[in-house]
Amino acid sequence: MNAPPFPGRGTAAFVGALVGAAAGMLLVTAAGALASDVGGLLIALGIVVPTLCGAVVGAFLTPGHPPGHSRPNSR
Numbered sequence: 187m188n189a190p191p192f193p194g195r196g197t198a199a200f201v202g203a204l205v206g207a208a209a210g211m212l213l214v215t216a217a218g219a220l221a222s223d224v225g226g227l228l229i230a231l232g233i234v235v236p237t238l239c240g241a242v243v244g245a246f247l248t249p250g251h252p253p254g255h256s257r258p259n260s261r
Contacts, residue, residue, distance in 0.1 A: 195245050202244020203237050210236035 210233035217232065218224045 198247075199241045199245035202240035202242070204240070205244075206236035206238070206240020207233060209240070210234070 213236070214224070214229050214232040217228065
């Protein structure tokens with residue numbers, strides 16, 4: 187099937203960015219718990235990089251269709 191139109195991709199990118207940001211916050215929290223000195227640049231990179239990766243993955247990977255739910259082409 188074709189890729190979803192822009193609003194679908196935008197929504198998927200937004201959700202991916204949210205998931206990436208949450209993962210980045212967890213990584214920064216874990217790094218802060220393990221290290222006594224975590225710099226601001228490391229904190230920024232720890233949140234920004236997963237957020238951008240999540241947005242890219244959300245925009246370019248489309249969900250597949252579950253098995254048994256395909257429509258036959260009637261043309």
